[in-house]
Amino acid sequence: MLAKKYTGKKLVDNIFTISRKAKEAIANYGKANVVNATIGSLYNEDEKLAVYSVVEEVYRTLPPEDLYAYSTNVIGEDDYLAEVEKTLLGNDYKESMKGLYISSIATPGGTGAISNTIKNYLNAGEKVLLPNWMWGTYKNIVLENEGVVETYELFNSNGGFNLEDFKNKINEISKTQESLIVIINEPSHNPTGCRMTYEEWKDVYTFIKGLKINLILIRDVAYFEYDDRTEEEKNKIRALILDLPANILIMYAFSLSKSLSIYGMRVGAQIAVSSSEKVIQEFKDALSFSCRVTWSNVSKGGMKLFAKIMTTPELKERFLKEKNEYMKLLMNRANLLMTEADHVTLKYFPYKSGFFVTIPIGPNVDKVIDDLQSKNIFVIKFNDGIRIGICSVPTYKIVGLAKRIKDSIDKF
Ligand SMILES: Cc1ncc(COP(=O)(O)O)c(C=O)c1O
Known part of the structure; x- marks a missing residue:
C-alpha cells in the first residue's frame, strides 16, 4: 500500500538496540558496574540528564499563552529568530x-532544519555530499528525498580536514549536476x-567561491554552544563569507537540543545566508510553505x-555560567580519556x-564491540570505529x- 518511494524503507536504530542492552545490563549488574557510553545527551556525574537551572526556571514561569498557543507566525516567533541570528552570526551581524x-x-x-533544506533544494536522483564520518540520519534524509549519498573523506593523513578529497568530490559531481548540497558538521x-x-x-x-555550480552548504552547528573558541576567533571565520558569490547559499542548521539541553522540546532553525536577494526570497517563499504543510509551526514555549x-x-549570564561548567565537565572527561589513551x-x-x-x-570492530559488551561497556558503532559518548559517562x-x-x- 505504501507509495513507491517509501517501499523498502525501514528505520534501523542501532543506538536504540544497544542502549536497550545497556539498560538490561544495568538491571542485572547495577549501575556502578556498567559503562553506558551510547547516550548522545549531556548527563551529570550522577548519570541523570543535565538540566540547566535557568532553563527550568524560565520555562516554568512563562505565561500560559506563550506555552500553549500557536506560534505567532508560521516561520516562528520574531524575537526567537532575531536571537538565533545574533547567537550564530554575532551580536552586530547586521553591521558586520x-x-x-x-x-x-x-x-x-536541527533535524527539521536539515531535512527541510534537503527537501527544498534536492532534485530526485541528485547526489548529496556528506562527510564519511557522520551522524547517520543525514543518509536517511537524503534517501527519503530520493537523493544519492556521496561522501568525502573527513580527515587527511595528518588528522586535518581533507580539503583535497572535498574538492575532488565536488569537482567530480559538478560534471553532472548543476546544483549540489554539501554538509559540514562543525564545531x-x-x-x-x-x-x-x-x-x-x-x-x-x-574553493567554493570559485565554483560555477549552485552550491548549498549546510553548516550543521547542532553542538555550537560547546565550542570553546573565543568570539574573536569565531568572528574571523564568520568574516570569510562576506564576499559570497550569488551561486553559494549557506544554510546553518541550528538546534537548541544540545545548547539548552532541551532535546524533547524540538526547537531549531534554518538560517539562510546569501548575497542574492532573489535566493533569499525563494527561501522565504518555498520553505515557509514546507513548514506549514509539514509541522505547521514550532513549539512556542x-x-x-x-x-x-x-x-x-x-538570565543570559546565568546560562553562560552554567554552560561553562558543563563545558569544563566535558573537557575533563575528554582529557582524561585521551590522556589514558595516549598512555x-x-x-x-x-x-x-x-x-x-x-x-x-x-x-574487527564488531568483535571488539561484543567483547566490550561482555565487560559491560556499551558503545556505538560508526563505520569501523566506536563512539564513546563522554557526554553521558561520569x-x-x-x-x-x-x-x-x-x-x-x-x-x-
Ligand atoms: C550532528 C547532529 N546534527 C543534528 C542533530 C539534530 O538534533 P535535533 O534534531 O535534536 O536538534 C544531531 C542530534 O543528535 C546531531 O548529532
Whole structure:
C-alpha cells in the first residue's frame, strides 16, 4: 500500500538496540558496574540528564499563552529568530554582514532544519555530499528525498580536514549536476569532536567561491554552544563569507537540543545566508510553505524560552555560567580519556570539543564491540570505529576505560 518511494524503507536504530542492552545490563549488574557510553545527551556525574537551572526556571514561569498557543507566525516567533541570528552570526551581524541577505525559519530541532533544506533544494536522483564520518540520519534524509549519498573523506593523513578529497568530490559531481548540497558538521563534530581551523575554513570558502555550480552548504552547528573558541576567533571565520558569490547559499542548521539541553522540546532553525536577494526570497517563499504543510509551526514555549533567556542580561549570564561548567565537565572527561589513551597507545580521532570521542578500530570492530559488551561497556558503532559518548559517562567510569578498550582491540 505504501507509495513507491517509501517501499523498502525501514528505520534501523542501532543506538536504540544497544542502549536497550545497556539498560538490561544495568538491571542485572547495577549501575556502578556498567559503562553506558551510547547516550548522545549531556548527563551529570550522577548519570541523570543535565538540566540547566535557568532553563527550568524560565520555562516554568512563562505565561500560559506563550506555552500553549500557536506560534505567532508560521516561520516562528520574531524575537526567537532575531536571537538565533545574533547567537550564530554575532551580536552586530547586521553591521558586520552588510551586503548579505539573511533569513531564518524555526524548525523542529536541527533535524527539521536539515531535512527541510534537503527537501527544498534536492532534485530526485541528485547526489548529496556528506562527510564519511557522520551522524547517520543525514543518509536517511537524503534517501527519503530520493537523493544519492556521496561522501568525502573527513580527515587527511595528518588528522586535518581533507580539503583535497572535498574538492575532488565536488569537482567530480559538478560534471553532472548543476546544483549540489554539501554538509559540514562543525564545531564539535558528531561522532569525533573534531573542529576545523581558520585556515581550513579559509581554504574551503576560497574553493567554493570559485565554483560555477549552485552550491548549498549546510553548516550543521547542532553542538555550537560547546565550542570553546573565543568570539574573536569565531568572528574571523564568520568574516570569510562576506564576499559570497550569488551561486553559494549557506544554510546553518541550528538546534537548541544540545545548547539548552532541551532535546524533547524540538526547537531549531534554518538560517539562510546569501548575497542574492532573489535566493533569499525563494527561501522565504518555498520553505515557509514546507513548514506549514509539514509541522505547521514550532513549539512556542521553546522559542519564547530561548528569547527570554537571551534578551534578559541576568538570565543570559546565568546560562553562560552554567554552560561553562558543563563545558569544563566535558573537557575533563575528554582529557582524561585521551590522556589514558595516549598512555596505552590507543588511537582516537582528533577531539577538540563536544559530546563524543571516536576510536578507529578497523575490520574487527564488531568483535571488539561484543567483547566490550561482555565487560559491560556499551558503545556505538560508526563505520569501523566506536563512539564513546563522554557526554553521558561520569568521570569515575572513564578511569581505566582506554585500557579496557585497548585490551579488547588487542585480543583480535
Ligand atoms: C550532528 C547532529 N546534527 C543534528 C542533530 C539534530 O538534533 P535535533 O534534531 O535534536 O536538534 C544531531 C542530534 O543528535 C546531531 O548529532
